[in-house]
Amino acid sequence: MLVAINPTTDRVVAGPEWGHETDCAERGYQCLFCGEQLTYTPAAGDTFDYFSHVSAPTCLPDAGSSKHHRAGQELISQYICNTLPLSPQAIAIAVEKHVGPPSGYRIADVLITHPIRLVIEVVYKTSAVHLRDRLQTAFRDGYRGLVAVLDTADVSAARIEHHLSAVGSIKVARLDPVQRSVTIGSVIRPATVTLAPDAWESVPAYIA
Ligand SMILES: [Zn+2]
Numbered sequence: 001m002l003v004a005i006n007p008t009t010d011r012v013v014a015g016p017e018w019g020h021e022t023d024c025a026e027r028g029y030q031c032l033f034c035g036e037q038l039t040y041t042p043a044a045g046d047t048f049d050y051f052s053h054v055s056a057p058t059c060l061p062d063a064g065s066s067k068h069h070r071a072g073q074e075l076i077s078q079y080i081c082n083t084l085p086l087s088p089q090a091i092a093i094a095v096e097k098h099v100g101p102p103s104g105y106r107i108a109d110v111l112i113t114h115p116i117r118l119v120i121e122v123v124y125k126t127s128a129v130h131l132r133d134r135l136q137t138a139f140r141d142g143y144r145g146l147v148a149v150l151d152t153a154d155v156s157a158a159r160i161e162h163h164l165s166a167v168g169s170i171k172v173a174r175l176d177p178v179q180r181s182v183t184i185g186s187v188i189r190p191a192t193v194t195l196a197p198d199a200w201e202s203v204p205a206y207i208a
Helices: 069-084 133-138 157-164
Strands: 002-005 009-014 038-040 051-055 092-099 106-114 116-125 144-150 173-176 180-184
Touching: 002 069, 009 069, 069 092, 069 106, 069 116, 069 144, 069 173, 069 180, 092 133, 092 144, 116 133, 133 144, 144 157
Parallel strands: 116 144, 144 173
Antiparallel strands: 002 009, 038 051, 092 106, 106 116, 173 180
C-alpha cells in the first residue's frame, strides 16, 4: 500500500513522506480503507508499496489492477481525507465498492459514504469507463461524482476534459503517481452535467 493513517497526527501519509522509521505498527498506523494495523515494508525500487497489513491480506485490489491505477486510488483518497475536516478514522471510504442495485450495480474505484457521498472514477486505461452510466447509478443513490485522471494514463486529462465539456462544466482531478501530486477537480452533481443520451453522442466511446 502507498498510504496509511498516522493516528498521532490524524493525517493520511504516503510512504515516502513518512521517512525511515520501522516501528509504525507500534505507533498504530492503520489502513485507511479497512482499519487494519499496518507495518512499514517498503519494497526495494517500488514506488507504490510501503505499507502492508499486519495480519490480514491486503484489502486493495491486487490481481487484474495495475499498480498505477491502485496508486491513483490511494492518492486521491489521501488527498480527500486530508481535506475533509474530520479525523481519517471517522471517514467511511472504500475501494472497488458496489454502487446501485444488485441487478445493475457499478463498481466505484473509490467510494466515500461518510461524511460526504462521493463516487470517484480513476482513469488509467480508457477502454471502458462508461462514465454516463456510472454517474446515473451514482446520482440515483444520492452520490456525487469525481473523475481523476492519472498523468500516466493512455489519454490526457485535458483531452478528457475537452470531450466532457459537451455534457457539462467538468474539471477532472489530475494525479501524478510518481511525484504523488494531486490537482483536485470539480464535484459532478446532477445540476452540473446532463445525462441525456443525445448530449453524450460526441463523447468518445472510451469515456462515455
Ligand atoms: Zn486495509
